Amino acid sequence: MIDKRHPRYESLKLREKILKAYHKGLLADAGIIAHGRGEAFDYLIGEKTRKPAIRAIKAAAATLLLAENPVLSVNGNTAALVPKEMVELSRLLDAKIEINLFHRTPQRVEIIEKTLKEAGAMEVLGTDREKLKYLKDIKSKRATASPKGIYTADVVLVPLEDGDRAEILRKADKTIITIDLNPLSRTSRMANISITDNIVRAIPLLIKYVKKFKDYKKDELKKILKGFDNKKNLEDMLSLIDTRKGMGMLE
Numbered sequence: 539m540i541d542k543r544h545p546r547y548e549s550l551k552l553r554e555k556i557l558k559a560y561h562k563g564l565l566a567d568a569g570i571i572a573h574g575r576g577e578a579f580d581y582l583i584g585e586k587t588r589k590p591a592i593r594a595i596k597a598a599a600a601t602l603l604l605a606e607n608p609v610l611s612v613n614g615n616t617a618a619l620v621p622k623e624m625v626e627l628s629r630l631l632d633a634k635i636e637i638n639l640f641h642r643t644p645q646r647v648e649i650i651e652k653t654l655k656e657a658g659a660m661e662v663l664g665t666d667r668e669k670l671k672y673l674k675d676i677k678s679k680r681a682t683a684s685p686k687g688i689y690t691a692d693v694v695l696v697p698l699e700d701g702d703r704a705e706i707l708r709k710a711d712k713t714i715i716t717i718d719l720n721p722l723s724r725t726s727r728m729a730n731i732s733i734t735d736n737i738v739r740a741i742p743l744l745i746k747y748v749k750k751f752k753d754y755k756k757d758e759l760k761k762i763l764k765g766f767d768n769k770k771n772l773e774d775m776l777s778l779i780d781t782r783k784g785m786g787m788l789e
């Protein structure tokens with residue numbers, strides 16, 4: 539039992555969740571390491587959703603609402619931390635949920651599908667029962683793409699990715715939204731919209747803005763997007779970390 543007064547209470551609760559998911563077989567071994575990297579960046583941004591992240595979340599909400607075939611890609615860490623929230627988001631957007639794993643095994647696909655269904659998902663794409671397609675130029679098991687999902691999607695949300703898929707999906711003319719605490723990662727740099735925030739804070743906020751913008755006209759949604767510049771937004775995030783360091787807040 540973690541004491542609620544512990545200064546790192548939220549962070550320790552997340553560790554507990556990650557370890558539980560690991561013991562259930564949902565998480566890849568590397569998922570624990572990836573979580574640790576995320577923790578380090580979360581520490582640097584002060585474990586709060588910062589202004590650039592809010593701007594990216596608004597742009598992401600508008601983009602997803604404008605999409606014809608939006609897909610939410612789910613890996614082990616995402617399923618471990620925010621399964622119910624991903625299902626709620628998919629319902630609000632009428633978006634598909636697709637399992638896509640870097641360390642893909644039939645067992646993990648099965649456990650993640652079960653977790654998402656228990657969280658309320660009616661349909662989960664990307665399982666081994668489907669006749670999956672494979673994105674060329676991706677050498678890892680992450681190449682899988684459901685014909686109804688990522689393969690034909692116009693907008694794909696790819697949280698906590700490991701690199702080259704964002705680039706290849708962009709080359710295939712898809713709009714890519716990522717959630718990644720590391721503003722320097724290749725995925726953050728390659729995506730059209732990068733939300734530099736912890737997924738446990740970002741997805742509930744994304745849900746909030748999707749609800750807020752749901753009845754906006756297309757023109758209004760496009761206006762939200764027009765003012766968004768991903769490169770500048772990532773620079774703002776790095777400046778924020780630098781300022782916190784300058785103010786002695788990281789000591």
Ligand code: PTJ
Nearest residue numbers: 568569572576613614639640641698700718719720736737
């Ligand atoms: O489930 P699989 O098999 O698809 O594997 C998933 C992992 C995450 C292991 C795989 O994609 C991987 O190795 O990813 P990387 O290269 O470690 O990148 C993950 C990124 O997510 C890193 O930049 C982390 O900083 C970031 N990250 C980790 N935890 C969080 C996070 N970003 C937002 N919220 C988090 N909670």
